Amino acid sequence: MxxxxxxxxxxxxxxxxxxxxxxxxxxxxxxxxxxxxxxxxxxxxxxxxxxxxxxxxxxxxxxxxxxxxxxxxxxxxxxxxxxxxxxxxxxxxxxxxxxxxxxxxxxxxxxxxxxxxxxxxxxxxxxLPLYRLLGGRDRGPIDGYASLLAYNDNPLVAKNTAAACAAGYRFIKLHELTRAAVLAAQQAPGAADAAIMLDVNCAWSPVVAREMAASLADDGLMWLEEPVWPPEDVHGLASVRAYGIPISAGENVAGLFGFKSLIEAEAIDIAQPSVTKIGGVQEMIRVFDLCEAHGVEVAPHSPYFGPGFVATLHIIAARMEKPMIEVLWLDMEANPFDPWVRGQNGRFPVPQGPGLGCDxxxxxxxxxxxxxxxxxxxxxxx
Incomplete structure (x- = not known):
């Protein structure tokens, strides 16, 4: 021993x-x-x-x-x-x-x-693979959502939305600041069957965030992500929920108690912990436990292309009720963690080898x- x-x-x-x-x-x-x-x-x-x-x-x-x-x-x-x-x-x-x-x-x-x-x-x-260590089971490939980068150009938003849909993605997240960009994405070829999310990266004061949420209220967004600056203004964030769009946040908070503050303020519908920022796998699981106890969904933040992405795949396979993983919409020349960081038809298999399963x-x-x-x-x- x-x-x-x-x-x-x-x-x-x-x-x-x-x-x-x-x-x-x-x-x-x-x-x-x-x-x-x-x-x-x-x-x-x-x-x-x-x-x-x-x-x-x-x-x-x-x-x-x-x-x-x-x-x-x-x-x-x-x-x-x-x-x-x-x-x-x-x-x-x-x-x-x-x-x-x-x-x-x-x-x-x-x-x-x-x-x-x-x-x-x-x-x-x-x-054992990580998802098994965490008490999960093999659930097959996980749906990815294409997380488009910021274009600030509506024709490019439409073009890349259409390309992501053609690649098999049925969930598309925008990093834009206008309703016109949302409409451009929704009207792109192939997007009729796609769910659209909008991430504005804490761009607005609570007053502006409420105005924007009101203008977007009937557009069918899957969620509105981090609409309020600063991100620690949990009560300002909570005020945006009144307009009916699910609100997501959490990549910028500090650990479990950051999420506790968001939940106690009734600020979020969807929690977004990030495994490479929050303290690792164990702290992610603690956030899942907290959110489960309060009826809050979890959709991890994961714009990575290395072990952070793969670890998120395992965590999602073990704990997320409706598995879906964020993947930046870009084409890499090569990656040392291929093939696990590249999807096929918008889906990502979970490595079955021990640990992360992909050196x-x-x-x-x-x-x-x-x-x-x-x-x-x-x-x-x-």
Whole structure:
């Protein structure tokens, strides 16, 4: 028994960034003030003393330099030498150690990536896919919803909506700010049978959000996502529900208690936790439990193309009543986590191998890697 415990000790935590060329069907926008030239994935690799490796992904996008630095300089050294199987204990200990550095941001994002890798390791040791560890069953391929990027051009909205429908998607999310864009999507070829959602990324004050919700009330939106700035204005968000459109939010809140605040304010119909931001798999499950107890739907936020996306597939398979996963509408040149991050006819199979069930193609990872692997290795007692 002692030997098994020793074999679970973490001896290395590594990070690297994979930058993938992509086409989004229109001009690429800036992201947080930076050009978005490539789709970047912050990959996290955790190794135990017996050589077993788990893979994770930490948020993300323009925040990658900060999240990577948080892992490499502070979080990874805290992980080394600890028992990789004690995920609950590690989450309590590590996140408490970091809490003065912020309860929502790069340090929690960084731990989220490591925590996903720990679940990958746990599943590999148990010989079970993650969804089975979480008490789920094989439910077959999961419907994807095409999450279109921001075009700010109604003909491009219509063109990409039509293309997504032709690719088999029957759920389309827009990142636009006008009713005209919604109508352009709904009138696109093939969209008559598609459900349309609108995500405005916290664009409006509560007053404007209510005005926009009133104008959209009869358009049959599946949901209106994050209509209010700032996102922590739970009462302002709650006021938008009066117009009858289901309201979704949650990718920007801090952990379980952030969702508790949204639910207690009666601000949301649909909760959207994000596994690479919230603290990992275990915190996602806690949010599912909370929402189930209060009759709130959960539709995870997952605009990722690495272990974060795959972990979300497993969580959805285990816990979501009506399974559906968000996938950014873009065409990647290559991806080290193919084929699991690309749908067929708008659907995504859940890997059946142990853990996440899909280690990266190391040749592809190396080809698109930017910079050097940052590596922290435990040296004590070796």
């Amino acid at each position: 002692r030997k098994r415990h020793w074999a679970m000790k973490i001896v290395a935590v590594e990070t690297c960034v994979v930058a993938l060329p992509f086409d989004m069907g229109g001009p690429k926008p800036a992201f947080a003030g930076r050009p978005w030239d490539n789709l970047e994935i912050l990959v996290v690799k955790v190794e135990t003393e017996d050589g077993l490796v788990g893979w994770g992904e930490a948020f993300g996008h323009a925040a990658i330099p900060a999240t990577k630095a948080a892992i490499d300089t502070i979080i990874a050294p805290l992980m080394l030498g600890r028992d990789a199987g004690d995920i609950q204990g590690l989450s309590r200990t590590i996140l408490h150690s970091l809490h003065l550095l912020g309860r929502n941001g790069s340090f929690v994002y960084g731990y989220s990536g490591i925590e996903i890798a720990l679940w990958d390791l746990l599943g590999k040791r148990a010989g 990266p193609d190391l040749e592809v990872l190396e080809r698109y890697r930017t910079g050097d692997w940052a590596r922290n290795v435990w040296q004590a007692n070796r």
